[in-house]
Amino acid sequence: MTKFNRRGFLATSGGAAVATLAMPAISFGQAKPKVVVVGGGAGGATAARYLAKDSKGAIDVTLIEASKRYYTCFFSNLYLGGFRDYESIGHGYDRLAVNHGVNVIHDWASGVDSAAKTVTLASGTKVPYDRLVLSPGIDMKYDSVEGYSVEAQDSMPHGWKSGSQVQLIKAQVEAMKEGGTFVMVPPPNPYRCPPGPYERVSMIAHILKKKNPKAKIIVLDQKPKFSKQGLFMEGWQNHYPGMIEWIGSDTHGGIKNVNPETLEIETDFDTFKADAASLVPAQKAGTITAAAGVTDGDWAPIVPATMASKADENIHVLGDASVASAMPKSGFSANSQAKVAANAIRGALTDSKVFPARFSNTCWSLIDTDDGVKVGANYKAGEEKIEVVDKFISKTGEDSALRKATYEESEGWYAGIAADMFS
Amino acid sequence: MKSWGGTIRKSSKTVLLSTVVAGIFLGLFASNGLALAPPKSFKKCVACHQVGEDAKNTVGPQLNALEERPIGSVPGYKYSKALKKFAQENDIWTVNTLGEFLKKPRKYIRGTKMSFAGLKKESERTELVNWLLHTAEKKADTSADQLLGASAAAQQADPEYGQYLSGECVTCHRPGGAEGIPNINGWESRNFIHVLYEYKQEVRKNPVMVTVAKRLGDEEIAALAAYFASIEAE
Numbered sequence: 001m002t003k004f005n006r007r008g009f010l011a012t013s014g015g016a017a018v019a020t021l022a023m024p025a026i027s028f029g030q031a032k033p034k035v036v037v038v039g040g041g042a043g044g045a046t047a048a049r050y051l052a053k054d055s056k057g058a059i060d061v062t063l064i065e066a067s068k069r070y071y072t073c074f075f076s077n078l079y080l081g082g083f084r085d086y087e088s089i090g091h092g093y094d095r096l097a098v099n100h101g102v103n104v105i106h107d108w109a110s111g112v113d114s115a116a117k118t119v120t121l122a123s124g125t126k127v128p129y130d131r132l133v134l135s136p137g138i139d140m141k142y143d144s145v146e147g148y149s150v151e152a153q154d155s156m157p158h159g160w161k162s163g164s165q166v167q168l169i170k171a172q173v174e175a176m177k178e179g180g181t182f183v184m185v186p187p188p189n190p191y192r193c194p195p196g197p198y199e200r201v202s203m204i205a206h207i208l209k210k211k212n213p214k215a216k217i218i219v220l221d222q223k224p225k226f227s228k229q230g231l232f233m234e235g236w237q238n239h240y241p242g243m244i245e246w247i248g249s250d251t252h253g254g255i256k257n258v259n260p261e262t263l264e265i266e267t268d269f270d271t272f273k274a275d276a277a278s279l280v281p282a283q284k285a286g287t288i289t290a291a292a293g294v295t296d297g298d299w300a301p302i303v304p305a306t307m308a309s310k311a312d313e314n315i316h317v318l319g320d321a322s323v324a325s326a327m328p329k330s331g332f333s334a335n336s337q338a339k340v341a342a343n344a345i346r347g348a349l350t351d352s353k354v355f356p357a358r359f360s361n362t363c364w365s366l367i368d369t370d371d372g373v374k375v376g377a378n379y380k381a382g383e384e385k386i387e388v389v390d391k392f393i394s395k396t397g398e399d400s401a402l403r404k405a406t407y408e409e410s411e412g413w414y415a416g417i418a419a420d421m422f423s
Numbered sequence: 424m425k426s427w428g429g430t431i432r433k434s435s436k437t438v439l440l441s442t443v444v445a446g447i448f449l450g451l452f453a454s455n456g457l458a459l460a461p462p463k464s465f466k467k468c469v470a471c472h473q474v475g476e477d478a479k480n481t482v483g484p485q486l487n488a489l490e491e492r493p494i495g496s497v498p499g500y501k502y503s504k505a506l507k508k509f510a511q512e513n514d515i516w517t518v519n520t521l522g523e524f525l526k527k528p529r530k531y532i533r534g535t536k537m538s539f540a541g542l543k544k545e546s547e548r549t550e551l552v553n554w555l556l557h558t559a560e561k562k563a564d565t566s567a568d569q570l571l572g573a574s575a576a577a578q579q580a581d582p583e584y585g586q587y588l589s590g591e592c593v594t595c596h597r598p599g600g601a602e603g604i605p606n607i608n609g610w611e612s613r614n615f616i617h618v619l620y621e622y623k624q625e626v627r628k629n630p631v632m633v634t635v636a637k638r639l640g641d642e643e644i645a646a647l648a649a650y651f652a653s654i655e656a657e
Contacts, residue, residue, distance in 0.1 A: 050590070332594060339590035355587045358638075360594075362631050378591075378634055389638055392630035402512050405603065408519065409595075409631070412604025416595040 032060045033349040036119050036129040038109040038288055040065030040093060042072075043135030043318030043334035045421040050342035052100035058350045062103040062127060063096065064119065071162040073193065074331045075414055078366060080159075080170050081203030089162070091422045099423065109136075112292035114312050131345050134294070135318040135334065136286025137161070138192050141298075144282035145185075145255055152260035156185075156279040159200075160192060172276040173204050179214035180275030183265055185255060186221050187280040190299075192320045192329045194227035195375070197280060199365040202232065205240040206368055218272055219246040220265060222255060222282075227328075228365060228375055234396045235367030285321035299323045304381035305357050306344035307337050316341045326388050327379055333361045335417055340381075357381040364410035370400065372407030462550040464542060471537075483537060489516055490556040491610060493618060493627060505534030511628045515605050521552045570613050571620035578645035580612075585650025588643055591635065592651075599656075609656030612648035619644050 037048045040063055048063040055061075071090045078084040096102040105127070111120035112134075118126040140158060142149050148156070157172070159165040173182060182204055186197035201219055208215040225248060226232075236244045253268025263274040284298035294300045294309040300317040301310040302324060309315045318341060319334030327333045340357040347354035362376030377391035394406065461474070471482035478485035484500040495502045495510035502510075509532050513520055524531045525548050527541040542548045570576075592607065600606030607615070621627045622636035639647070 054586070335594050336591070339587075343587060353583055353587075355584060358588070358591060360591050360635065362595075374631070376631055376634065378638055390634050392634050394630075399512075401509075405513055405520075408517070408603030409629075410603070412597075412601040413595045415601035416593065416597040416604060419597040420593050 032058060033130045034060045034062070034128060035131045035133060035345060035349070036127050037061065037063045037133040037135065038065075038119060039135035039137060039286065039319075040067070040070055040104075041135060041137055041319065041334065042074075042331035042417065042421060043137075043320075043338045044133065045070075045093070045096065046335045046338035047133045047135065047316075047318060047342050048102045049096055049100055049421065049423075050339055051345060052096070052102045054342065055346050055350055055352070057101060059346065060103070061101070062105060062129075063093065064105045064107060064109045064121065064127070065093065066106060066108045068092065068106050071166075072331065072414075072418070073160070073162040073196075074417075076159070076162040076166045077196065077199045077203045080166060080173075080200060081206045081366070083203075083366065083369075086167065091418060093422065095423050109288050110291070112288065112315075114292055114315065117314065130314070130349060132292070132315045133318060133338075133341060133345070134286075134289055134292060134300070134315060134321060135338070136288045136321050138283040138320045138329075139286050141282040141284055144188075145279065146257035147260065148258055148279060148281055149260070152258070152279075155260045155263065156258065156277045158280045159278055160187075160196075160280050160283070169200075169204075169276075169278050170207075173207055174211065176208075176212060176215060176276045178212055180212070180216075181273070182208070182215065182217045183263075183272055183274035183277040184217065184219045185258075185265065185277070185279040186219065186223065186226065188222040188282050190325070190329060191280070191283050193363070194328050194330075195232075195363050195365045197221075198226060198228065198232045199367075200278070201244060202235065202239075202365070202367045205236070205243050208243065209240055215243070217244045218274075219244065220252055220255060220267060220272065221246065221248050224248045224250040227363075228373060228393065230396050231373045231394055232365075232367065235371060235373070239368040239371065283320075285317075289317060289321050296323075304384070304386045305340075307341035307357075308344070316345065324386050326377075327359060327361055327386050328363065330361055330363055331417065332363065332376075332413075333359070335420060336360050359386060362413070364406065364413065366407055366410070370404040370407050372403055372405075372410050374406055374410070462547070462554050464547045464551045465554070467539070467542070468551075471539075486555060488614075489521075490605070491515075491614060493621060503532075503534055503536040505532050506536070514627055514629055514632070516556060517603065517605075518552055518556065519602065521556060522548050525552065570617040571624070572616035572641075572644065575616045575620070575641040575644040575648070576613060578641050580645040580649035581642075582646070582650055582653065584643070585646035585648075588639075588647050589650050592647070595631075598654075606656055607651050608654040610648075610651055612645075612652040615648040615651055616644055619647070 035051050037044045048061050051059055052061040069090050069092055075084055075089050079086055079089055093104045097104050108122040109119050110122050118128050120126050157165045157168045159169045184197060184201050201217055205217055256266045258265045263277050265272045285295055285300050289295045289300045292315055294311045294315055294317060300322050302317050302322045303310060307316045307318055309317050318337045320329040336359045344354055346352045359379035362374055364372055364374045366372050373394035375393040378389045379386045380389050472486050473479055474486045478487055480500045484497040494513055494516060495506050525542050528535055528537045528539050595604050596607045598608050619636045622632045625633055
């Protein structure tokens with residue numbers, strides 16, 4: 001790597017640099033501008049794909065992702081409920097390499113040297129960048145609940161990163177004794193996928209209604225209220241009468257501690273004994289963001305117009321790891337933010353046109369067979385924050401044909417976003 | 424369901440070119456050779472419906488470009504209240520909804536004008552639905568003065584802007600379409616503009632699309648229409 005970047009060089013060398021625009025590689029005797037993307041989920045895979053696809057080879061794009069096969073968090077609840085088989089939510093990275101020329105490295109990014117502009121891999125290799133995109137998703141704050149730990153996640157799985165943890169929940173629900181109790185502990189705000197815990201409850205109820213109809217589900221929420229609450233409450237009443245009891249933090253007074261051996265959960269109000277349980281702890285940005293020095297507290301603040309870190313203009317942070325409110329932490333949001341970032345990065349590195357940031361998000365949830373609901377909004381970049389332009393939510397009391405259409409639409413969306421990330 | 428639709432589409436592509444006999448079959452088609460011969464079961468429809476370049480509304484509406492046009496949107500045809508209500512909740516016909524409708528029309532849309540008992544045999548329905556949605560005449564019979572969004576159609580379209588804006592669409596609309604969400608690649612731009620305007624004016628109610636369309640100005644709509652028209656449908 002040379003010391004100057006193209007931007008700085010262009011600014012100081014005036015007219016002579018114009019000719020270099022077309023063929024920077026030859027003029028500089030160095031490689032094309034390099035973008036390194038860390039994390040191959042909805043944010044990272046989309047960013048890598050759009051950067052490579054739209055720059056038509058003018059940018060050297062490297063995607064660093066530890067997993068060779070990626071299981072989406074979105075729709076993992078549908079796997080749990082038996083509406084999807086496990087492999088249908090798994091995706092590989094081959095087409096990003098073959099169709100768009102993305103260099104895919106399956107390794108763990110362990111550090112960032114933002115002064116030298118390199119990413120260090122677990123294997124020891126250093127990968128240089130001109131721009132870095134961090135889209136690492138979330139890490140669990142295991143110690144946010146007393147008694148919970150990395151080890152405890154085998155008996156009280158969080159299942160909040162898809163994969164084997166969700167398989168574990170499914171197995172534990174199916175093995176529950178007749179008439180047993182499942183306890184779900186949703187996380188405090190802010191967290192990945194706001195309606196997710198309640199869709200999970202719905203899907204578990206869907207299984208239990210068939211296989212273990214006397215079983216009960218208790219939801220000990222770490223919040224006083226939750227996303228799409230009216231819609232879920234109505235749906236639970238309609239589809240699973242008497243099965244699900246939701247207790248907000250206002251009522252139980254807070255989770256005091258959990259015992260992963262006995263599956264006991266103690267609140268100010270009472271101690272609950274579960275036959276199977278899922279606990280989702282508080283969350284923070286994936287650790288690489290802290291290593292890169294772009295976090296403020298648990299999350300990474302960003303400049304809304306470009307998704308660049310407020311701490312380092314050469315590092316962009318996407319998706320769950322970023323402070324992108326008013327957007328929720330969702331796969332759809334990350335995918336949307338990735339396109340804004342890709343447009344801004346291309347503009348900075350190759351002088352392509354930069355258009356104003358536009359974001360959108362929709363979260364679909366399935367309550368029972370053919371009963372889908374949705375909430376969504378579109379957004380623009382404000383000075384400090386991403387701001388809502390317009391929003392919508394499904395209504396209670398909708399007829400079954402509309403709910404079925406909403407569910408089918410969610411299936412279509414899954415096919416769409418999967419193609420937008422991996423094809 | 425998906426792969427099945429995909430296979431039909433793929434095979435239709437290869438057959439499309441070689442089938443010029445379609446025009447002669449049943450005497451319904453203009454002999455441009457673009458339409459694939461209809462399945463036998465379509466004979467049950469022809470007393471009331473026409474397909475092809477010169478197709479007109481008769482007892483029922485013409486059935487051109489069924490996949491690309493909003494439900495209940497053929498100009499000059501007077502639809503039942505029941506179908507209009509159905510159209511507010513369902514944007515376009517899908518393999519699922521059209522299949523259910525043709526199984527027992529008056530049960531699926533109570534109050535429909537279509538006095539047809541229904542196609543009991545699933546294999547017949549599958550064949551007919553796929554033909555109607557994927558291979559029957561594609562060009563919508565809508566003339567420019569009946570379309571909404573003339574102000575957008577008059578705009579100069581910036582393809583680069585269209586490509587950028589398309590990012591918002593393709594999170595859901597995949598090439599070739601999928602269950603519940605239609606393909607939008609290769610749509611004629613006047614149809615594309617018309618449909619977005621219907622969402623803008625909430626003639627069509629899907630809140631996701633209403634929210635998307637309301638934010639789009641004429642410049643954006645024109646750019647998107649030009650962009651998607653330029654991509655070949657799968």
